[in-house]
Amino acid sequence: MNPVRGKLITLEGGEGAGKSTLLSGLRAHLERTGLEVLETREPGGTPLGEAIRALVLDATRSGVSAQSEALLMFAARAQLVRELLQPALRAGRWVLCDRYTDASYAYQGGGRGLDLNSIAQLEAIATEGLKPDLTLLLDLPVAHGRERANGRGSSDRIEREDDDFFERVRHVYLTRASAEPQRFRVLDASRSTDEVLALAIAAVDALREGPRI
Ligand code: Z5A
Numbered sequence: 001m002n003p004v005r006g007k008l009i010t011l012e013g014g015e016g017a018g019k020s021t022l023l024s025g026l027r028a029h030l031e032r033t034g035l036e037v038l039e040t041r042e043p044g045g046t047p048l049g050e051a052i053r054a055l056v057l058d059a060t061r062s063g064v065s066a067q068s069e070a071l072l073m074f075a076a077r078a079q080l081v082r083e084l085l086q087p088a089l090r091a092g093r094w095v096l097c098d099r100y101t102d103a104s105y106a107y108q109g110g111g112r113g114l115d116l117n118s119i120a121q122l123e124a125i126a127t128e129g130l131k132p133d134l135t136l137l138l139d140l141p142v143a144h145g146r147e148r149a150n151g152r153g154s155s156d157r158i159e160r161e162d163d164d165f166f167e168r169v170r171h172v173y174l175t176r177a178s179a180e181p182q183r184f185r186v187l188d189a190s191r192s193t194d195e196v197l198a199l200a201i202a203a204v205d206a207l208r209e210g211p212r213i
Helices: 019-032 047-057 066-090 101-111 116-127 142-150 163-179 193-209
Strands: 008-013 037-041 094-098 134-139 184-188
Touching (some): 008 019, 008 101, 019 094, 019 134, 037 066, 047 066, 066 116, 101 116, 101 163, 134 163, 142 163, 163 184, 184 193
Parallel strands (some): 037 094
16 A cells, blocks of 8 residues: 555646647656556546436537536546545545546536535535645637637537637636636646646646645
């Protein structure tokens, strides 16, 4: 048993911000430095979570209420925390998670307009207080992100929302980043993939070196 708890690093951002692209570079960097890394995603990451992901992102499903959507996101998260995140962190692994609770504040709170206090209540139940050690927020103007994502073809149920929805998502992300500067690093996602990776590596290496002041 590794006595040193691992670190939880989450990646957040709007559509097409480059999280998946960054994840693979970041994982390779961490592994090169000898760390054991677990890469996962939300919603998803566990068999139950992946089933919920298919359900909640299904573009053919209409009439899903904001409340149902939020509860499904948090059900997937509760499973991920217990089945994967807590055991991995206890074993000393570093976890790279593509989205986490900040996404619920941004999408269900900002995008859908759900009360942020209700989201905080769900957070307390689902995560048992497990917070990221570092959150990399890939920030990009909405139009730019959508242009990148459109290159991929089909959209999921949430990606079909309009620009105003994604502006509200971006606003909540940036507000949360300003409120918790110790945990967040906001990266300019309009820069090249190499530049974004270099910025992310600097933030992650700082985390290795100890607590930030
Ligand atoms: N959701 C929610 O509502 N509530 C929650 O609590 C949670 C999630 C957890 C699934 O998320 C959906 O669930 C998401 C939020 C919601 N819905 N939306 N919208 P997801 O993370 O799986 O899906 P996504 O946000 O749609 O991810 P994405 O569009 O795949 O974006 P990405 O992973 O950030 O981007 P990428 O695939 O790395 O890059 C996109 C394209 O841009 C690709 O062609 C790259 O080659 C290119 N790219 C990437 N970086 C660059 C740079 N730096 N320069 C140029 N081109 C680049």
